[in-house]
Amino acid sequence: MNFQILQSGDSALTVQFEKKISKEINACVVALEKAVTDRQISGVIELIPAFCSLTVLYDCTVISSSKLKKIITALGSSIKANDSSVSVIWDIPVCYSRKYALDMDNVINHTGLSEEEIIALHTSEPYLIYMLGFLPGFAYLGGMSEKLFTPRLSNPRTEIFQGAVGIGGEQTGIYPIASPGGWQLIGKTPVKVFDPGRESPILYKAGDYIKFYSISEQEYDSIEAEINAGTFQVKSRESEI
């Protein structure tokens, strides 16, 4: 896969792959992120994987741009998009009850589907996490069925509750913390995808998948109680996708 290495200040490089949003290109970003991490390059501070680029932040007093470019070029030329065919899938419980699905009627009206069909479609396929950004743990997900595409609210809410699951145009996702937003809310997860007190504050990473499953209000309450007691484990599994 072709890429270009762009300077992003004196202490960062952005490895730019073909400028489009696709699974194959994003897989290259994730594979390169892994390769750079595994190489443990002295001076590299952190990496920001995005849709089709990887930004590498480094200490320019430890490693120079030209040296780092050489290392990344070598690492980049040996990665293949299909290197990461085994992915982690996170099973996230969502309660689609009207108690939380404040905009279910909008989605029903726009898509022409029934509530049951919407829930069935929304929980049918795993969604790829292209990148995290905007808020801690906010996952840009790809792969939602076209049938569910619904435009954002014309008047965004000033506050959306933590754990809200919504549809915004062609995207779907979870609000990791309370935040203003314009997505159509169709449910809520009791899972804390972002918990600053946890050893890994963010549950998942770019390149993983999220698969939603539907739970009742009672199940929501009991999972929430388990989460508060620290006894709930979010299920994750490795799978070839």
Place this chain on the structure above:
Amino acid sequence: MIEIINGGMLSTVQDYGRFGVMKTGFTQSGAMDRHSMQVANIICGNSPDAPVVEMTMVGITAKFTDEHRFCLSGGTFNSTLNGRPISNNKCFTAKAGDVLTVSNCKNGMRIYLAVSGGIDVPPIMGSASTNLKLHLGGYEGRALKRGDVLNTGKASECNSEKETECETYEKSVEIRVVQGPQYDMFTETDKKLFFSQTYCVTPYLDRMGIRLNGIALKGKDGLDIISDGICFGSIQIARSGMPIILMADHQTAGGYAKIVNVISVDLGRLAQVKQNDMIKFKLISVKKAEKLALKEKKYIKKLARS
């Protein structure tokens, strides 16, 4: 301990920032003017990255409950210890009951208070820095206010003889930059305009970013990109054609073209600009920027050893 009598305008606990978390969408935070933070720490005998109090425009009034060395560095504020004026970049010893007042700012925008032992707050994700948006880190995730009590860490044995020249910040500054990742998305006319005009600092400046006003840039073919990573000092050109300089609390990724990026050693100076200040940008090579960063590192090391 230090009791806050008045929290000032925006006073937060900061260190270098939170690293390794941007890939999760989490802002780095940290001191806006890292140079001044390091100088303040070194002069009062701390390691350069010990947590400090960053103050903005109007500083804190605070009472020391026990004896402490301390140092102020950064902008010039009206600062007194028990009513007696004190200067920046010099180590002072406060006794129990002494009152430090850092009132209004005369030059620059931000001042740093380092206290021997460093400000002791529980680290969140490896850092003492305050993330105001998420109400995390620092002192209860927020700006300091009356009644807060700051703990300090164990002070080092140290001579407090270190002293260094104070900085002054001009109203009109030249900020050095290197090419940004989307430099080529701009026309030659855009680039000429960017480097020849003097931008004015708008009232929209905070820990997230500094918005500038000037003649709009157009871009070759729009200014939107597929979101990519952002760094401290990235200068993005918004749809309005105006630059936004992204500072310590910047978002991790964004969808506007980044024309240039401020070099590391000029970020501290940039943290001291105020509304209506004038900024001109100068393009330099990455090699030159690296040399300047090494020089700064040597300066800090030398100060620590002296």
